[in-house]
Amino acid sequence: MKKILELALGLITSVGGFLEIGSVTTAMQAGASFGYQLLWAILLGTVCLVFLVEMSGRLSAVSKHTIVDATRERFGFPFFFFVAVAMTIVSFLVLVAELGGIGLSLQVLTGIGFPWWAVFVSVAVWLLMWKGSFSLIENGASLLGLVTLSFVVAAVKMHPDWGSVAHGLLPTLASDNKAKYGFVAVSILGASISPYLMYFYSSGTIEDKWDESYIPMNRIIAGVGMSFGGILSMAVLVAAVLALQPRGIDVQKFEQAALLMTPALPKWGFVLFAFAMLFACLGAALEISLSIAYFFAQGFGWSWSEDLSPSKDARFCFVYTLIILLAAIPLVFGVDPIKVTTMSMALTAATLPLPIVPFLFLMNDPIYLGEHRNGWFSNSVVTIIILISFVLAIISIPLQIVGG
């Protein structure tokens, strides 16, 4: 009975916590510029994420080590440090984007510009982490995040052409504007396969004290939960195809994005969009700041847990306090969060091999996983994901220059 409840909660968490500013803006840009054509990128990204998340959970449940613990132990300090530098830069940019997303949502709701909100937002996020417990952050934020389900309602209400939707799930090449098409595809993959999510999930497995008996549950949460999350992303894309593409609107600013649901849900569309973005970005901001703190604490062997009082894990709390305050600075100066998002998605894609390659080794380690090691199928999948990540890493920066 307890497990069923945990399962339900886990599913809600992965659905409610799936969308963030990166996945929403990239999906909207894709829909507004290329119709249903780029649905396959979301599908591919989601499938990769499902496997990676399942493995993160399995590794931690069986070995009681998080990915970061295991990476440091197996690959040594120099490699860990290199990954840490890259992940910190990327995660910091994503955090700026998410805090900015909260600010922008408040801006369209109240009319007060997001730079004015920046300090308030970052203090509020910090306060939630300072006082809140892990389950409050994980479940509370995701429950609110369920507002994002309204994207599905909006998409369905506009009666998409299901044939074209199905056709879009198959990869095709763009007929014109190839550079931009490629860039948006890479950004979508960068937004879907987010390393911070794997670090967060793996740490959550330890925070929630999972063991081997949770392996089936982990599989369902990763598989079903993340798939539903992917459907949310697809719904955003579909809604953008129907609401923005015919009008010729290309999403460059949040003000344009805010109109997404007004044709489908005349009465509530605008407010729902603002709240959906507010909660989605809030959840993501919490997860990212925690992930960065987890990353350092685990990598250097400090004590860490969101459930401890701050004086018991001072270094852990210091890391997230510092990073949240720093992230507010560019926003106060009015740096456009949408631009930061686009840049951070490309950077995520460019650094993707760093967090993913160690996976192949860790998931085959008999000392950590014993009989729960990857089989040939999972190994083939990881190998394919690694290949994809290298392709993304190589093409993302040139594409940013040509098509971004």
Place this chain on the structure above:
Amino acid sequence: MMELNAELLMGRKVRDADGKNVGRIEEFDVERTDNACLIKAYLIGTSALVDRLSAWSLIRPIRRSLLGRGMSIYRVPWDQMDLADPEHPRLKIRGSELRHAK
């Protein structure tokens, strides 16, 4: 008596008595006694690295299908290694006298 840092020794190139390159030190085979940790042997070569990463179950099938032969792994007992110059570890024996560990 000389004090060394094992983690810095790791990855150093080793030459044999004739000055020929044998590979890098990747791992240390140790034995725990009651209150000491004795180094039995130095493991040298690519396979030692695989050993260190605990990646045999991943690498073995690939190696079998691609290479069809073993990669070098040398096990140098402690008394055959000369660490007088830690920057340039040397074997006291010839490369041809080395024993493969696996």
Place this chain on the structure above:
Amino acid sequence: MKLVRDVLDKKLCDREGCPMGRVSGLVMHVGEHSQPRVTHIQIGGTTLWMRIHPALAKLADTLSGVWGPKRKAPIRIPWSRVESVGRDIKLDVDAKETGAIDWEVWLAKHIIERIPGAGSEEEKKK
């Protein structure tokens, strides 16, 4: 047992189970004719940066003199204090006395506990 795979970079816990960093370095004694042995575990700071580049170690050394708890020599724990080598390495020491959690204590005292709601020791006593 393998030194790099099973010991280096493993998490260290004191006798109360308090995390005290990871194994940053391993000091070994090499004699002309005696069997070499690992004598100490080193923790943190300079030892760690040394593994990437000596210049970084020097930089870390300089910086630590400017800010934070002052400490000169790297922390060394004799191997005889190693209780067990498993998932983590358990040591028969008190984390606070070794100096391994100096930074933790320093940050808690100077920054974290000055922020309201940190749940400091004094609050607990009340």
Place this chain on the structure above:
Amino acid sequence: MQLKALLAIPVLFLWACKQPTPAEQLDSALSWLATAGMAGDAWLRHTTPDRYTRETLELSRKTLEQIRGDLLKAPPSKVDAASLDGALTRSRRRIAQMAKLVEAKDSPAFATQLDSLRSDEKIVKQLDDSANAGQ
């Protein structure tokens, strides 16, 4: 090696902030005209707050102004620069007018302006189409 590659990233990003081509500018102008139209529609249906509508119209106006300036300096080939400039100037004024009408909560007048904005948008669209057809 990898470290150098990492250092190259910020440099590349700076390089990435390149100037858009005139054709892209024209697309962008259309996108912002449509944004103003869509925001106007939503406001007429009482679904968006006044402040947001005003800010969005203002943002559209500013962006269009900037695009118009850029297009004057480097007009897209095979486009009647005079009529493009005319349409952009007119719509920019209309959007400014609309923002004022939001403040006055004058829906009927707003609707008239919105209709005229739509016809200006059509002109720009036709110019864009003819430019694309000519290529």
